[in-house]
Amino acid sequence: MDARGLSGGELARRTGFTAQYINSMRSKERGARLPLETARRIAHALGVSVEWLTRGSGPRERLSDVYAIAPPTPGDDAAASGLERYPSRAEAVALLATTVEPEVISALRAALPEDPSADPGREFWIAHARDLARDLRRIKTDPDLSGTADAHAGARLRSGSKKAR
Numbered sequence: 001m002d003a004r005g006l007s008g009g010e011l012a013r014r015t016g017f018t019a020q021y022i023n024s025m026r027s028k029e030r031g032a033r034l035p036l037e038t039a040r041r042i043a044h045a046l047g048v049s050v051e052w053l054t055r056g057s058g059p060r061e062r063l064s065d066v067y068a069i070a071p072p073t074p075g076d077d078a079a080a081s082g083l084e085r086y087p088s089r090a091e092a093v094a095l096l097a098t099t100v101e102p103e104v105i106s107a108l109r110a111a112l113p114e115d116p117s118a119d120p121g122r123e124f125w126i127a128h129a130r131d132l133a134r135d136l137r138r139i140k141t142d143p144d145l146s147g148t149a150d151a152h153a154g155a156r157l158r159s160g161s162k163k164a165r
Contacts, residue, residue, distance in 0.1 A: 009022075
């Protein structure tokens with residue numbers, strides 16, 4: 001929690017547990033037993049692996065342990081069910097979430113690969129995020145798209161009207 005900058009209340013909100021329950025686990029009042037489902041929910045909220053959380057061993061960022069993965073079924077809305085259709089996209093989102101603009105994350109989550117039936121891999125999603133971030137920078141600096149063109153035009157009109165007086 002400290003490394004992620006989360007309070008007990010925020011972790012409780014992200015996991016659906018009460019703040020008192022989270023704080024009792026932190027203070028070890030609940031004993032050494034931690035139900036697997038509880039460990040999964042906490043690991044997911046913290047973005048760490050269940051193994052690292054429960055044992056202090058193994059890779060800390062083993063994201064495949066953190067995200068619920070299930071093959072899509074016809075008519076199933078993966079976003080509504082909370083399951084990620086592409087496991088490697090979930091990993092890429094988790095890795096990039098603190099370093100890229102929220103708009104890039106949203107666009108990445110909405111993107112589909114050329115072949116929607118197969119997960120193209122984490123490197124594909126990271127490269128796609130890089131392209132999205134590049135596009136976002138271009139959009140933000142383009143006066144016609146960023147809203148600054150209207151401001152420049154208004155300034156020209158105001159300065160022109162002063163000269164006409």
